[in-house]
Amino acid sequence: MRIGTRKSTMALAQTEDIARRLKAAAPDLDVEIVKFETVGDTDQTSKLLMHGGKGGAFVAEIRAAVRAGRLHAAMHSLKDMPGNEDTPGLVIGATLARDPPTDALVLRAGVSMEDIRRSRGKGFRLGTNAVRRAAYARRLFPDIEVIHYRGAADTRVRKLDQSEMQRLPGGGEVGPADALIMARSGLERVGLANRIAYEFSPLEMLPAVGQGIVAVECAAADWQTRRYLSLIDDPAAHLSCDAEREVLWVLNGHCNSPIAGYSTIDAARMSLTASVLDEVGRQFIEVSRSGPAERPRELGRAVGLALLDKGAAAVIERTRPEPIKG
Structure with a gap:
């Protein structure tokens, strides 16, 4: 194979x-x-x-x-x-x-989580390429500066440690970053779990779908x-896959949509929470539902439709990128 x-x-x-x-x-x-x-x-x-x-x-x-x-x-x-x-x-x-689905904070030397919390992020640069993480970060730390940050997991941590500037798509540079938000599971996969300074709970930062x-x-x-x-x-992971991806299908999101979704299974019951945010994290719509674990798509569809009933479509449309010309 x-x-x-x-x-x-x-x-x-x-x-x-x-x-x-x-x-x-x-x-x-x-x-x-x-x-x-x-x-x-x-x-x-x-x-x-x-x-x-x-x-x-x-x-x-x-x-x-x-x-x-x-x-x-x-x-x-x-x-x-x-x-x-x-x-x-x-x-x-x-x-x-499923590996741990949560997001984690990685800090450069000399910076602490307490520093960022106390200042509401003012004076700190947070590196991420994920619009969902950026939106949630702005909700948690309203004054933080979010900067465009790309690269493989180990490359991003190396850039953070070496205070490297990040090249911008249109030219020029930004940075260096003081902190990164990354998937806990990704850090573990590349042997950098020891760099996790803080792990966000799903209540603080709902994971990405899947x-x-x-x-x-x-x-x-x-x-x-x-x-x-x-x-x-793995049957449980496949059920979660079907439920969470059904939310994306119903919402018809796009690559610039801050959409999150996370499900858990307890015996024969599944619980699913999904959210839609605007890019700056000010507008926030969240829905939680539960249902039979054996019908994950049905539950995902119900959550997606409830988000649409609360105005999610308008939020998603506002974040839709302009067509690329060329």
Whole structure:
């Protein structure tokens, strides 16, 4: 089985984990990891919306290889997969057990969480490329300066430690950063969990849809690959995947929409919370619902529709990027 993945340290670690699980479940299976340098990896200056969001930057090239038959499967971080569009001919064949989905604060030497809290962020620069994290950060620290910050997880921490300036898409530089907000699971994957200065609870910063879940995508008609992938599929993670992504589908969000969603399962019940924010975090709409865990899409649809009833569509439309000319 040929599995495609990005070349980043974290993506390779995730894909190697998939390969180990497949070999354990099916010892006769040969697994080959095929590395891709996606446009999002080669261009670490532009904002991701210039490439069609995370889907265009990190997912599209590997998906195309699956569709063309050059790969049997593709590894994605679920949060990078667009949820507001159809993917004809492809299916998520497996989701691994969910890693911690929370976001974490990484600080440069000499800065403390108490410093940032006491000042409401005034005088501090926070680096992130995620519009959701930026919006929540501005709610938590109203006076903080959020700066555009790109790169693989380990690269971002190195830039923080070395006080490097960050190049801007239109030219010029910004920075250096005093702090970064990153996924806890990503920091753990690259061996930097010791850099976590503070972990945000879901009540403070609701995770991105699918955050902490590794997904393996394959051709819908490739039943042999689907059979192998089913051997490593985590049912609870797949239920959460279906519920949270249904919210994205209902909202028809885009790559510049600060949308969050997170579900938990307790016995046969699933609880799902999702939110929509404006870019500065001032307008905030949140909905929580629960229902049978065996009907995740139904629950996701109910939450998405409730968000629309509260005005989410107008917030999403205001954050929609202008069409790229050229």
